[in-house]
Amino acid sequence: MQVFKAFLKILKSKFPSAVIYIVLFFLVGMLMTKTEAKENVWEKTQLKIVVEDLDNTPESRAIVDIISKGNVVIAPLESEDDLTDALYYTTVDYAVTIPKGFAERLTAGETENLLDTSHIHESYATANVEMLIGKFVNTYGAYRLLGYDSSEASAKSNTALSEDAVVEILTKETEAKSSNETLLIFFRFLPYILLCVILNMLCPALIVMSKKDIRFRTDCSGIRPTSYTMQLFTASALYIGVIWLTFVVVGAALNGVVYTGRLWLVVLNSLLFALFGGVLALFISEFAPSETVVNLLTQLCSLGMCFLCGVFVDQSLMGAGVLSVAQFLPAYWYVRVLRMIGGEIPFSAGGIAMGLGIQAAFIVVFVLLTLLTRRSRYAGFALRKKTA
Amino acid sequence: MFLHNFKYELKMVLRQREFIMWLMLFPIVLGTLFKVAFGSVYSNTDLFQSIPVAVVNTSGDEVYKQMFTALGEGDDATLSITYTDEEEAKELLFAGKVKGIIVNDGGLYLQVSGKGIRQSILQEVVSRCNLYRTVVMQAIADGDIPLMNSVIAELSKDVKACRDVSPTADNPDVYVQYFYNLIAMVAICGSLTGLHVATSSQANQSELGARKNFSPTPKFTHLSAALLGSCVAQGVSMILCVTFLRFVLRINFGGNLLLIYAAAVMSGVLGVTLGFFVGSIGRLKYEIKSAIMLSCSMVLCFLSGLMMGNIKGILAEKAPWINRINPVAIISDSFYCLNMYSDYRRFITKIVAMAIYIGVFTVLGVLLSRRKKYASL
Numbered sequence: 139m140q141v142f143k144a145f146l147k148i149l150k151s152k153f154p155s156a157v158i159y160i161v162l163f164f165l166v167g168m169l170m171t172k173t174e175a176k177e178n179v180w181e182k183t184q185l186k187i188v189v190e191d192l193d194n195t196p197e198s199r200a201i202v203d204i205i206s207k208g209n210v211v212i213a214p215l216e217s218e219d220d221l222t223d224a225l226y227y228t229t230v231d232y233a234v235t236i237p238k239g240f241a242e243r244l245t246a247g248e249t250e251n252l253l254d255t256s257h258i259h260e261s262y263a264t265a266n267v268e269m270l271i272g273k274f275v276n277t278y279g280a281y282r283l284l285g286y287d288s289s290e291a292s293a294k295s296n297t298a299l300s301e302d303a304v305v306e307i308l309t310k311e312t313e314a315k316s317s318n319e320t321l322l323i324f325f326r327f328l329p330y331i332l333l334c335v336i337l338n339m340l341c342p343a344l345i346v347m348s349k350k351d352i353r354f355r356t357d358c359s360g361i362r363p364t365s366y367t368m369q370l371f372t373a374s375a376l377y378i379g380v381i382w383l384t385f386v387v388v389g390a391a392l393n394g395v396v397y398t399g400r401l402w403l404v405v406l407n408s409l410l411f412a413l414f415g416g417v418l419a420l421f422i423s424e425f426a427p428s429e430t431v432v433n434l435l436t437q438l439c440s441l442g443m444c445f446l447c448g449v450f451v452d453q454s455l456m457g458a459g460v461l462s463v464a465q466f467l468p469a470y471w472y473v474r475v476l477r478m479i480g481g482e483i484p485f486s487a488g489g490i491a492m493g494l495g496i497q498a499a500f501i502v503v504f505v506l507l508t509l510l511t512r513r514s515r516y517a518g519f520a521l522r523k524k525t526a
Numbered sequence: 527m528f529l530h531n532f533k534y535e536l537k538m539v540l541r542q543r544e545f546i547m548w549l550m551l552f553p554i555v556l557g558t559l560f561k562v563a564f565g566s567v568y569s570n571t572d573l574f575q576s577i578p579v580a581v582v583n584t585s586g587d588e589v590y591k592q593m594f595t596a597l598g599e600g601d602d603a604t605l606s607i608t609y610t611d612e613e614e615a616k617e618l619l620f621a622g623k624v625k626g627i628i629v630n631d632g633g634l635y636l637q638v639s640g641k642g643i644r645q646s647i648l649q650e651v652v653s654r655c656n657l658y659r660t661v662v663m664q665a666i667a668d669g670d671i672p673l674m675n676s677v678i679a680e681l682s683k684d685v686k687a688c689r690d691v692s693p694t695a696d697n698p699d700v701y702v703q704y705f706y707n708l709i710a711m712v713a714i715c716g717s718l719t720g721l722h723v724a725t726s727s728q729a730n731q732s733e734l735g736a737r738k739n740f741s742p743t744p745k746f747t748h749l750s751a752a753l754l755g756s757c758v759a760q761g762v763s764m765i766l767c768v769t770f771l772r773f774v775l776r777i778n779f780g781g782n783l784l785l786i787y788a789a790a791v792m793s794g795v796l797g798v799t800l801g802f803f804v805g806s807i808g809r810l811k812y813e814i815k816s817a818i819m820l821s822c823s824m825v826l827c828f829l830s831g832l833m834m835g836n837i838k839g840i841l842a843e844k845a846p847w848i849n850r851i852n853p854v855a856i857i858s859d860s861f862y863c864l865n866m867y868s869d870y871r872r873f874i875t876k877i878v879a880m881a882i883y884i885g886v887f888t889v890l891g892v893l894l895s896r897r898k899k900y901a902s903l
Contacts, residue, residue: 155817162821166828222693227839251689258698262643265574268688269650275687279680280661303652304635430718433820434548442559450833455571460562
């Protein structure tokens with residue numbers, strides 16, 4: 139057990155940096171979860187519209203009422219720059235200014251350029267607000283034709299436009315939505331955090347073990363190479379287990395959830411991904427890069443995989459071509475399993491088994507690649523020694 | 527002596543081939559992945575396109591058909607309509623081929639399988655059709671039947687009530703900010719070279735530091751030469767990064783390209799000086815300092831929107847001071863300002879903020895590393 143103990147000692151010496159990584163990445167994870175959860179609720183229900191009423195007449199107030207129904211009306215922002223930023227980052231969807239003289243022009247039967255509006259993206263939100271405004275103008279005009287005076291037409295339009303169409307939500311029986319949305323969002327971002335923490339912590343320790351002097355000493359000792367590898371793998375697995383368990387337990391505690399039923403599949407899914415992170419660290423360390431390079435590689439692997447596989451950007455938004463490339467990465471299958479459990483795509487036992495199975499296969503492939511690299515390097519080294 | 531040290535610092539940086547290679551490879555690989563992942567997201571999902579919808583007519587009346595036809599016609603049609611029966615409509619809905627089913631059973635109602643902006647628009651369309659019916663029925667009730675055709679024409683009129691006074695953007699694609707943040711991240715990764723400058727001048731951190739402290743060269747001379755050498759190397763990396771993104775991946779950053787290069791080089795210098803400052807604090811080991819530096823960098827990158835594009839907008843609402851002090855946000859904002867604003871007022875503010883950071887980090891780094899003689903460590 140010397141190798142096992144020595145490796146744990148090295149890991150212990152790296153503990154202060156590990157704590158920094160865990161705490162800060164945990165913070166990032168929590169922020170991601172909170173932000174994403176809010177975003178989902180907001181996106182589905184309301185638009186944020188800046189409204190400035192310079193006319194302040196019954197007609198202008200009627201249109202403000204129409205716009206504010208089911209949406210969030212925001213008071214004018216401090217500056218034009220603030221509005222531009224808000225429109226770009228979509229914290230505001232649309233801005234409407236009702237100019238002076240709006241009521242007079244509307245009463246006179248004008249329908250063109252009645253309001254000054256701002257938006258940056260020709261988005262669905264923009265189309266929705268413009269449709270709403272158009273609907274008001276049309277309805278007001280119709281009531282005026284029917285002989286109502288201006289204030290009556292405004293009031294009647296307002297009443298008529300207050301009636302929403304009935305919407306029925308259909309769900310397949312297999313698509314029971316999960317009630318643990320925030321926990322699932324936390325788990326959606328977990329691959330990034332797990333990869334960062336595991337690679338940043340495990341690689342430097344493994345690199346120390348691969349240093350020439352230590353390897354020479356190990357080679358000339360009585361430890362068999364198989365035993366050496368097994369001890370290294372066991373110590374790494376133990377370390378990964380502790381990290382994974384920390385995130386799983388604290389994640390549940392912070393989201394106020396107890397794991398039951400299908401949530402155990404979420405836990406199993408994350409365990410497989412953590413193990414993949416571990417074997418990836420073992421594989422990278424075989425090439426003994428410097429610590430600085432490991433840091434860059436970590437960011438490259440974690441950010442690259444997470445962007446491509448739908449961790450940061452929802453898989454439903456990504457093109458079919460991108461997703462077919464992403465299928466060659468384990469994070470894609472991790473996210474797919476989560477989407478099934480969350481009810482975003484139809485749940486099937488076969489689909490879950492396939493997702494978990496493919497991740498397990500990735501682990502096996504990387505273990506074999508690591509062993510192969512290790513063997514070829516040692517064989518090459520032995521050969522070089524013989525030749526010398 | 528300064529030039530001599532500067533020359534050797536540049537040689538040293540160039541000989542760290544592995545690090546240089548990864549620093550170059552980093553934006554190339556991530557930029558390519560970003561391009562693959564976000565290349566068509568904006569045009570396919572954010573920009574308005576006809577909403578696919580199934581229409582099921584169980585009542586047999588054709589009252590609404592004219593309205594639907596009008597909504598589904600033309601290049602800028604609101605709807606892309608499939609007339610079908612109930613069973614097939616549900617299949618299309620669950621397969622994601624339509625966003626909703628409009629059912630006409632005398633009145634109109636909507637069936638959807640999820641919530642979202644497209645479904646909200648469909649609800650708006652159905653409400654509009656129902657509204658027309660209400661108004662027409664009111665006209666009949668009021669005995670205004672002769673006006674019926676005029677009322678219908680008024681309700682169906684395509685009005686352009688909104689006068690667009692929107693701010694102009696060279697490139698309104700919101701996903702381009704991921705590339706701004708990628709450049710900012712590469713700049714902040716330069717902090718690792720700055721960290722190396724600081725630790726390689728401290729006798730208790732590296733053998734090179736011990737030799738430098740032992741030599742008769744004044745500390746300020748070798749420190750400033752090393753810092754300048756790292757800044758030059760980082761500046762070159764930044765130029766290559768922007769060149770690759772702009773000319774190979776053809777990312778439209780918007781704004782004046784020369785100023786983008788200038789801002790990128792300056793951000794690289796900011797990254798190096800940040801690393802130099804962190805490296806000069808205390809007597810912690812290089813590993814711990816680099817862990818602090820990297821994890822803090824990632825938090826700053828997250829707050830700037832590298833992982834979630836809308837975080838900067840949310841922070842602008844809830845805690846705008848974070849965006850104002852976060853160096854990564856300042857860097858990405860400088861590119862954003864060039865894209866969004868035709869005048870350079872805000873861009874200059876960002877550049878000045880970067881310059882202040884560079885000055886403060888350099889001065890603090892020098893102050894913290896001075897008087898640390900070999901004997902005092």
